[in-house]
Amino acid sequence: MNRRNFIKSGAALTALAFFYPEKILGGAKVMAAENLKWWQKSIVYQIYPKSFQDTTGSGTGDLNGITQHLDYLKKLGVGAIWLTPIYPSPQVDNGYDISDYTAINPDFGTMKDFEKLVAEADKRGIKIVMDLVFNHSSDKHEWFLESKKNRTNPKADWYIWKDAKPDGSAPTNWRCFFGGGVWTWCEERQQYYMHTFAKEQPDLNWENPEVRQALFDAAKFWLDKGVGGFRIDAIPYIKKPAYVDGTPDGKDGMVAVHKMTVNTPGILDFLHEFKDKVFAGHDIFTVGEANGVSPEELKYWIGEQGVFDMIFEFSHVLLPLKNGEVFCRPTEWKLTELKQAISESQAATKNNGWYPMYFENHDRPRSPNYFFKKDADKVKAAKALATILLTMRGTPFIYEGQELGMTNIDWDSIEMYNDIGSHTQFDFALNEGFTVAQAMDFIKFFSRDNARTPMQWNDKTNAGFSSGKTWLPVNDNFKTLNAAAEEKNSDSVLNWYRKLAKFRAENIELTHGDYKLILPSSEEIFAFSRSVDGKTLITAVNFTSENVALPLELSNKKIVLSSEENADKNSLKPLEARIYK
Ligand code: GLC
Numbered sequence: 001m002n003r004r005n006f007i008k009s010g011a012a013l014t015a016l017a018f019f020y021p022e023k024i025l026g027g028a029k030v031m032a033a034e035n036l037k038w039w040q041k042s043i044v045y046q047i048y049p050k051s052f053q054d055t056t057g058s059g060t061g062d063l064n065g066i067t068q069h070l071d072y073l074k075k076l077g078v079g080a081i082w083l084t085p086i087y088p089s090p091q092v093d094n095g096y097d098i099s100d101y102t103a104i105n106p107d108f109g110t111m112k113d114f115e116k117l118v119a120e121a122d123k124r125g126i127k128i129v130m131d132l133v134f135n136h137s138s139d140k141h142e143w144f145l146e147s148k149k150n151r152t153n154p155k156a157d158w159y160i161w162k163d164a165k166p167d168g169s170a171p172t173n174w175r176c177f178f179g180g181g182v183w184t185w186c187e188e189r190q191q192y193y194m195h196t197f198a199k200e201q202p203d204l205n206w207e208n209p210e211v212r213q214a215l216f217d218a219a220k221f222w223l224d225k226g227v228g229g230f231r232i233d234a235i236p237y238i239k240k241p242a243y244v245d246g247t248p249d250g251k252d253g254m255v256a257v258h259k260m261t262v263n264t265p266g267i268l269d270f271l272h273e274f275k276d277k278v279f280a281g282h283d284i285f286t287v288g289e290a291n292g293v294s295p296e297e298l299k300y301w302i303g304e305q306g307v308f309d310m311i312f313e314f315s316h317v318l319l320p321l322k323n324g325e326v327f328c329r330p331t332e333w334k335l336t337e338l339k340q341a342i343s344e345s346q347a348a349t350k351n352n353g354w355y356p357m358y359f360e361n362h363d364r365p366r367s368p369n370y371f372f373k374k375d376a377d378k379v380k381a382a383k384a385l386a387t388i389l390l391t392m393r394g395t396p397f398i399y400e401g402q403e404l405g406m407t408n409i410d411w412d413s414i415e416m417y418n419d420i421g422s423h424t425q426f427d428f429a430l431n432e433g434f435t436v437a438q439a440m441d442f443i444k445f446f447s448r449d450n451a452r453t454p455m456q457w458n459d460k461t462n463a464g465f466s467s468g469k470t471w472l473p474v475n476d477n478f479k480t481l482n483a484a485a486e487e488k489n490s491d492s493v494l495n496w497y498r499k500l501a502k503f504r505a506e507n508i509e510l511t512h513g514d515y516k517l518i519l520p521s522s523e524e525i526f527a528f529s530r531s532v533d534g535k536t537l538i539t540a541v542n543f544t545s546e547n548v549a550l551p552l553e554l555s556n557k558k559i560v561l562s563s564e565e566n567a568d569k570n571s572l573k574p575l576e577a578r579i580y581k
Contacts, residue, residue: 042079054466077501127228355394380575387577405493
């Protein structure tokens with residue numbers, strides 16, 4: 001499936017970034033090191049604070065727990081930390097339902113703890129990046145509590161309210177991401193309100209200038225606290241189209257909301273206002289979670305004339321999932337498709353923009369499980385992906401625990417799962433006629449809880465994450481898979497990450513070099529070069545669990561790094577990753 005179809009299927013997304021200054025030297029194009037922004041040369045580490053480190057015994061991670069591990073992150077070469085939402089929240093969607101945009105969730109600590117985190121991180125050259133969730137708030141936010149009272153209060157128009165159809169039914173047949181329709185009836189107002197996600201996450205009305213200003217003020221509040229950037233959540237949904245029914249795509253007679261509302265014309269006006277009033281002139285970076293932006297549209301979204309520095313695109317991470325259906329399930333995919341997805345994003349951002357490279361985040365399963373066959377060696381698989389991540393053009397994003405090669409959980413009952421999306425997907429699959437066992441298999445494969453279990457620091461109680469009852473169970477494999485054990489093992493995933501991070505910092509090809517795909521039609525090897533100023537590095541990764549012979553164009557090159565001891569110049573060992581000069 002090419003990128004266009006991918007986008008049409010509603011699955012896609014796209015990436016990137018910043019105007020990339022270059023100069024011409026001796027006829028060859030040379031990217032000038034001094035012209036890269038700090039965040040283009042940084043590694044970003046994403047923290048899910050709830051699961052990182054608990055310092056109080058509450059069973060939930062906290063800000064002081066993050067501060068405690070700053071030296072660990074420094075050693076990993078991290079230059080910025082993206083915190084998933086740390087604001088007060090009823091936690092229906094684990095913080096993506098915010099009830100106060102300018103305060104700290106007391107479960108995570110205090111504003112003082114936050115200020116200390118920023119200051120301590122700063123001492124180590126690390127910036128803190130906040131997650132802005134501006135498409136919707138929590139239904140417990142005081143704005144919504146007021147808005148729902150009646151049709152005449154000062155915030156009556158801050159959310160999206162509509163009358164029922166003449167027969168009393170909901171205004172449209174759009175299905176929300178987290179179960180049922182996007183419309184929920186409100187007794188007080190005798191009207192429906194709209195929610196793209198759960199009913200506890202009402203959509204804000206961006207058409208109202210007061211709403212926009214309130215959101216911009218919230219972002220500015222965090223800029224004043226010295227944050228180094230923003231990740232902007234679910235941004236392509238803020239502009240709503242005409243409220244008309246769509247062609248049903250499921251047995252429930254509804255159509256997925258994103259098919260109707262993504263990137264509605266006019267959205268860029270809102271976004272430019274956001275940029276002008278909030279980001280412009282600050283030495284920060286912005287990365288939008290912007291599903292469905294095509295390569296052709298990218299120039300309006302990123303770079304100098306666009307809005308953000310980068311946008312997260314999903315084309316490569318959605319490959320293992322069958323899309324365009326009401327629910328998700330695993331599907332066959334080819335290595336050439338993965339290479340194509342990443343290469344298209346590279347091409348689209350070659351001259352304008354910057355690419356945020358990632359394989360994991362809090363919405364995706366663990367990558368060694370997700371991108372490889374069930375019986376593949378997970379340590380080798382983790383190192384293989386690490387090598388692509390840290391040698392690709394763009395800013396690498398590491399998700400907590402990825403640097404340890406943390407793997408999926410294997411919970412048999414849906415009751416064990418906390419993630420609202422997993423419950424929704426489970427119900428969808430049953431409604432569409434799948435058995436409980438089949439639905440459970442799907443959930444095990446892609447549940448967001450796979451990535452949300454507590455960090456595995458050591459082999460002690462609760463993996464050293466907490467002395468209390470943890471909010472989500474620790475993965476059973478923590479006795480052997482943990483940071484303390486990996487620290488001591490020179491061959492661990494953690495030490496491979498550190499080695500690659502150091503190598504990246506020392507080799508200008510990896511920050512500044514052009515990207516070129518090598519062996520494009522191979523279904524076994526992912527290889528690409530990074531070149532600048534006449535210097536070239538080549539990455540080659542074997543995605544199979546067999547030995548794979550190398551073509552001459554690689555076997556005659558000098559190996560500078562390999563994930564395997566005694567690398568053979570004529571072949572790659574199973575899942576081997578190496579770098580050539
Ligand atoms: C984004 C977040 C996801 C959340 C959703 C609703 O996709 O990454 O975790 O559930 O938005 O805010």
